[in-house]
Amino acid sequence: MLDRPATGRSMDAETFAAFKDQIRRFVRERLVPAEPEVMELGQLPDWVLAEMREMGLFGLTVPTEYGGLGLSLTEYIETITEIAWAAPAFRAVLSINTGMICTALRNAGTDEQKREWLPKLAAGAIGAFGLTEPDSGSDSAGLRTRAAKDGDHYVLNGTKRYITNGPIADMVLVMARTSAENLPKNAHVSAFLVPTDTPGLTRAKPDKKMGQVGALTGDIVLEDVRVPASALLGGEEGRGFKTAMMALDTGRFSVGSSAIGYSRRILESALRYATERKAFGETIANFQLIQAMLADSKVELYAAESMLADALRRAEDGLPFSTEASCVKLFATEACGRIADRAVQIYGGAGYMAEYEVERFYRDVRVYRIYEGTTQIQQLVIAKNMLREFAAQG
Ligand SMILES: Cc1cc2nc3c(=O)[nH]c(=O)nc-3n(C[C@H](O)[C@H](O)[C@H](O)COP(=O)(O)OP(=O)(O)OC[C@H]3O[C@@H](n4cnc5c(N)ncnc54)[C@H](O)[C@@H]3O)c2cc1C
Structure with a gap:
């Protein structure tokens, strides 16, 4: 029985890079163009779900013997970061399968339960x-x-x-x-x-x-x-509570990486607008106060990316990572909120208008700081672990 997420790469670096490239193209060429349809329908269209199933996205972390792709924790989180470039609805529908449910089944399920559920989840049955x-x-x-x-x-x-x-x-x-x-x-x-x-x-x-x-x-x-x-x-x-809390550790990486993926998109949007919009006879990107906002967002994004990479390395090395998963979740989601806020500011009045995308980004990212443990709960987890370790040092 596993008591941690799958570690160790499931494929060589070159194969995984090709896989990630394929995901990136799918996200940009299929998911992002589908966003207006999702907004209109209020849900994912069936054709999107069918394509996501066909690509195996519902079984990213399901072991290969049960019909999934068997990605390691790092590979999975890197994949989620790519998917999170698009509207959060795409990640939400698959990440409960690949994060919470699959982790719980792998960590605590009986062989019979794995045989019953993992192939169905990998094939695209939707979990909650x-x-x-x-x-x-x-x-x-x-x-x-x-x-x-x-x-x-x-x-x-x-x-x-x-x-x-x-x-x-x-x-x-x-x-x-x-x-x-x-x-x-x-x-x-x-x-x-x-x-x-x-x-x-x-x-x-x-x-x-x-x-x-x-x-x-x-x-x-x-x-x-x-x-x-x-x-x-x-x-x-x-055993249910322990199982839930372990699934939440993976979930915290998933929400943190989603905040990072979406932050990249938001920052690119802000950069594009700043280089197109003119005021006082020149593009606003020439103004140092706009540059300061862009730079602050880049610094925070880079810090979140580095924190995530370090925390994943710890997990892959078999070290405890509960504190680090909470640090990533807290920092990446709070940073994402600030990055979205600055993007609205860079857009000016257009940033407040539904016609432009950053208004949606701003609303979308707010919940990252609430679910999978609020920022305050992450603070409590981090401090509790710190105090426990300090006490253990004598
Ligand atoms: C879009 C969305 C999707 C969700 N999906 C799921 C899901 O799939 N499955 C699921 O089970 N849940 C889900 N949730 C629930 C989510 O995990 C909870 O909303 C979240 O954990 C906060 O709980 P709460 O809403 O009861 O807030 P409360 O616990 O009532 O918290 C209210 C405020 O008090 C603060 N607070 C609470 N306790 C303390 C404390 N001890 N010290 C300091 N501050 C504290 C909180 O940080 C918060 O600011 C989802 C929520 C949303 C909004």
Whole structure:
């Protein structure tokens, strides 16, 4: 059983460079031109999903023996950074499969569960990760969804909130409490693999959000949802919280790298506009105050890229990387917010208009600082780890 993401390259550097090049072309030639259609429809068009499936994007991290591409952690994150150049909806639909669910299955799933789910996920079945609830978000160990044992079944009751892919998912990994005993809050959280066509499971209409159009979120309501005991991830109660937290470490790299990929796009947009727009008889890129904004954004982007590369190296070397994953998530997403803000400023009045792309970028990036652990939660994780290490030094 793995207890860390897959490390070690899955292909030689040259093959991976060619693969990345293919992804980059797909992103620029197919996904970016599809953005207006996504904005219009409010979801990804079927032809886009079909092409993403055909390219194997839903199975990036699924081991090859289960029909996936078997990318290592670094290869996966580098691929996500490329995909994140396009609107966040494209990454959102596949990253729950490739990040959260696949990590959870690889780390904690039984052989039977892997055989059942990994080929379906690699082929493009859409997964959702059900942790957050109406009364527990940052305090995820406070979740209330119950899974009561009933013979060789469990009966699930509860509501999951803001669940990415909730409205369209084929399966959801549900975190639920398997005992009400007065034990530490997370000691009885278990994870269940639940097909969304199970009777009693309903999916609410997609939430209306500030940005990230096409990345659908919504409630998943569980009312006496009966699942066989074989749906319990790993076949063991009480491991769900640990599994969720480990999946979140990978998720933090994924959100951090998404912020980096989108920051690159935003900065390029700002550069293009600055070299085209004229004021006082010259292009605004000639003004040193505009140059200062461009330079500050470049510095922050480079710092985020370097931090990500260093953290991934640690993970690949088998070193603990929880602190570093949180540093990347915190810094890259906060920097992305500032980079988008400066881009709006460089665009001037046009930056406030929906006709131009930076207004959308500005709204899209706001949530990077909220999901997969808010900035404040990353601060708490980092400080807790620092204090623990300091105490251990005596
Ligand atoms: C678009 C979107 C997609 C999402 N997708 C998913 C998904 O697929 N699956 C899923 O399970 N969840 C998902 N979420 C939920 C997301 O992970 C939570 O919204 C997030 O963790 C914050 O929880 P909350 O909304 O309950 O905020 P709260 O926990 O109520 O936090 C409110 C504020 O208090 C701060 N705060 C909380 N506790 C502390 C503390 N101890 N110290 C200091 N400050 C604190 C927070 O940082 C925040 O500023 C999604 C959310 C969004 C917006």
